[in-house]
Amino acid sequence: MELGVIADDITGACDVAAGVTAAGLRAEVRLGVPDPSGRPAAECVIVALKSRTAPVETAVADSVATARTLREWGARRLYQKYCSTFDSTDRGNIGPVADALVDGTGADAASVGTPVTPAVGRTMHRGHLFVGDRLLSESSLADHPLTPMRDPDLVRVLGRQTPHRVGLVPLEVVHAGPGAVVRRLRELRADDVRHVLVDAVEEGDLDVAAAALAASDDLVLGGAAGLAVALARRLATAEAPAAEPAPQGRGLILSGSGSERTRAQIAAFAGPRYSLDVDALVDAPEVVVDDAVAFVARARGLPLVSATAEPDVVARVQQRWGREQAAALVEDALARVAAAAVERLGVRRILVAGGETSGAVAAALGVPALRVRRVAAPGVAWTTATDAAGRTLDLCFKSGNFGGTDFFTTAFEEET
Incomplete structure (x- = not known):
């Protein structure tokens, strides 16, 4: 199992499944905290929780239990899937879940991710998230009925959800290539930064990030489907399967x-x-x-x-x-x-x-x-x-x- 994904809702899980399948990685979605005895054969297993707006304690407990099972199943990489618009209140779950997953990975571990998904118009520059050509705070998501997003600075948003330091890999570092991204991550981690967000504005930027991150076993990866799909492009050994016919009904x-x-x-x-x-x-x-x-x-x-x-x-x-x-x-x-x-x-x-x-x-x-x-x-x-x-x-x-x-x-x- 190349990639074990912990998704905070079912549509996010299906988003990843669609992308990695198109990239040639066999994927399966499991619903709810999985039973460890039912190990799947897919290269990418995405577990769909209902944790985006759940109480923090529930979201953390379910995510940790899922991570434990994915590791037992042999997942080489863990991926925390959250929405491409970073849907979460200031008391929300992205930060606490990331903290718990990092704690379970190792003393020197960190999380690295990005919500960027260019295919659906989500890009990030200087840590500010854009929806199409508008800042997140100027989009319709500013008035989301459950998770209103009124601050586009995601370094600041994530910083309000965790007691640990949050850092950024800016776009100019990404454009300098995978080696520059690796060096920047080392600098941030040496400066006691535990959570890192990565700028990106196009698919090629995500490919650079994936190249820098794919070999690391002390990182919890995360973000929207974009980075997961970029990882799948590196890991896939086959073309996407042909579509099956729809069932009758x-x-x-x-x-x-x-x-x-x-x-x-x-x-x-x-x-x-x-x-x-x-x-x-x-x-x-x-x-x-x-x-x-x-x-x-x-x-x-x-x-x-x-x-x-x-x-x-x-x-x-x-x-x-x-x-x-x-x-x-x-x-x-x-x-x-x-x-x-x-x-x-x-x-x-x-x-x-x-x-x-x-x-x-x-x-x-x-x-x-x-x-x-x-x-x-x-x-x-x-x-x-x-x-x-x-x-x-x-x-x-x-x-x-x-x-x-x-x-x-x-x-x-x-x-x-």
């Missing part, structure tokens, strides 16, 4: 994401739609879920069940019912719709937008592992899974920010 789209991109995808979708009413969910959740399932049953074509709303509506709902309760209601409802659609309506292909929603749907379907079937867009893959009843399902768990505006339609168009 009805399709369904579920959306719990509040992202700007998902709102645009919903606006562009021409098929039948059902919108969940959170206020009604509070009063009569069974009625709302039954109505949504009935809508899917009678829909002609590809149906969409959505809880996505404009930011002002989300803010009103959160103010009325509380952020956690509102999110839990939506996730539970969409998960129950998915389970009923598979059990009673013959649905076998499900696209889910939103990390927390994807995790809830995967849990409701009872799928323990995912295998990439085909890459549908940068960072997005259709995956094959088998549920507890032995049914083969085609599942696409998508970050809310990924995919083109027409993705809800094009994702179901199989290549011939």
